[in-house]
Amino acid sequence: MIWDKDIECLTHEEMQELQLKRLQDVVTRAFNEVPYYHERYSQAEVYPEDIQTLDDIEKLPFTTKTDLRASYPFGLFAVPQKEIVEIHTSSGTTGKPTVSGYTKEDLDIWGEVVARGLTMMGVGENDIIQNTHGYGLFTGGFGVHYGGQKIGATVIPISTGQTLRQIELMQDFNTSMLIFTPSYGLHLAEVMKEKGVDPKDLNLKVIGFGSEAWTDEMREKIEEKFGVPAYNIYGLTEVIGPGVAMECPEQNGLHIYEDHFYPEIIDPKTHKQLPEGKNGELVLTALTRVGMPLIRFRTKDITNIRHETCGCGRTLVKMDKISGRTDDMLKIKGVSVFPSQIEKALLSIKGVEPHYQIILTRPDILDEIEIKVEASPEIFFDNVKELIGIRDKLAQAIHDEIGLRVNVTLVEPKTIDRVESGKAKRVIDNRGK
Incomplete structure (x- = not known):
């Protein structure tokens, strides 16, 4: 067991004192050792010595995925x-992937x-x-793997x-x-x-899940089918991977390991911090990362944070689960999908027009x-057999691109709505209806 009561039960004031020291350390190290941060902070005319309180973090520019891609691979x-000693990356679905480098520490x-x-x-x-999350460049499998080994459990990868x-x-x-996606x-x-x-006849006693959106009803179905409690795990490759926040038996929010990851909630439009309990965009600072400091990273995930007495002690x-x-990234069955990926697959097959809709x-x-x-037009009206062949090729091309099976429907030319101005509505998300 790994139960660090001295850290996990600190008072809010004691935690803030620790966070400030670590924030000052990581800002100084990033400024001195990473050209990107040195340049950005110099341009913003903010320097390590300007960070005297936690509120001073707002003086620092945000870091975004665009910044990480511009620094590809090791910048x-x-x-x-x-x-x-280890490197993981994002999928690179909108250009170069983001890279995350790890030291032994x-x-x-x-x-x-x-x-x-x-x-x-x-x-x-x-x-x-039993860890069904993916291994490889994806961080999903490795976080649970390392954590399981650290407590001395046996991990089936x-x-x-x-x-x-x-x-x-x-x-057997x-x-x-x-461990699985819902x-x-x-x-x-x-x-x-x-x-x-019958899962209830097996030795199973707990489930950990994450990597995709879920509802309370879905959790209830999982717990009903397996007969054990299911707990949410949150993380992202850029910050460290799964394990930034995890659920306790109370199941009313995820505890952020804020001694390592400092959270902020901002208004995504004004970029101003929001008070506790207000929904906004989660911004994370990795306070203790050695190999790759990450300061004020905009996750683009919507949630809120709150300090409260928890029944677990x-x-x-x-933080609430991500809402x-x-x-415009879509999370489908635990897979991050961008419409541009689907467009790329569609345009790789002859016999279709560049007009499409993604219906969820x-x-x-x-x-x-x-x-x-x-x-x-020449395909749609002439050859039913050829239409079926093209449909199957499209489905395979999309599967090869995003890793998911989809239903492809070929429709008559000029039947998908055009727009005279603005962006075409490519995605119709009916999952909440």
Whole structure:
């Protein structure tokens, strides 16, 4: 177990004192060691010695994904490359990916914060964690992996898919904790039912989930199907990965590990800080990252934060689950999808016009995605067999690009609405209706 009572139960004033010291340290180090920060802060005429209180953080410019891409690949590293022992990246769906570099100290911090969260969920050294999050450049699988190892648990790094194998391992290895996206968890439960396997007859005692939007109703269904509590995990590659915030048994918000990650909530339009309890964009500063300091990073995730007494005994600030994003990225079945990716796939196939719509629905509890695209006039009116072939090619091209199966509908030319001015409405999101 990793239970740091001295940190996790600090008073608000004691935590602020620690945060200020760490903020001053990271700003000084970034200014001195990272040319990007040195230039940005010099242009803004703000220097390390100007950070005398936590409120002074507002003097510092924000860091965005655009800044990270402009610094690709290693422009934000604060240490020599030989000290970077691991690299992860975003998907790079809108250009160059964002890169996140880790020193040995960073990996230790990452493991520690996830280990704290797993301990909070009741997981310990005698548990077996089956991790269905993806491994590779994606950070999803690794955070739980490192945290699980740190508390002495046994980790099964099976990664995504292989549903029948997942079920077999749960039975054979006595899995006690499952990690999955909500949609995959529901699919897993569905297949188990088809195979006559009752999750409640297994050794499972807890579920950790994240990486996609979810509703309270979805959590209830997951808990009903598996017969165990399910807890939310939040993180993002740029800051460190999963483990920035995790849920305790109270299930009424995620505790942010604010000794390592300083949170702000801003109005995304005015960029001004908002008071506690007000919804806005989450901005995070990595207070202890060694390899790649990240200061005032705009996550584009919408939530709120609040300090309150928690039944679990921790005093760490809480955030609500993410309610949306300020950009146009779509989160579908745990996968980040940009409309530009779908457009790229569509335009790679001959026989269709560059007019399309992405229609998202949630008829029950799982997302469904339909792509309507206009067929070329010479194809649509002449050859039904060829239409079917093009539809199948489009579906495969989109799957290859975003990793998801979609429904493709070829429609008659000029039937998708045009706009005379402004942007075309490419995305119709009916999931909340």
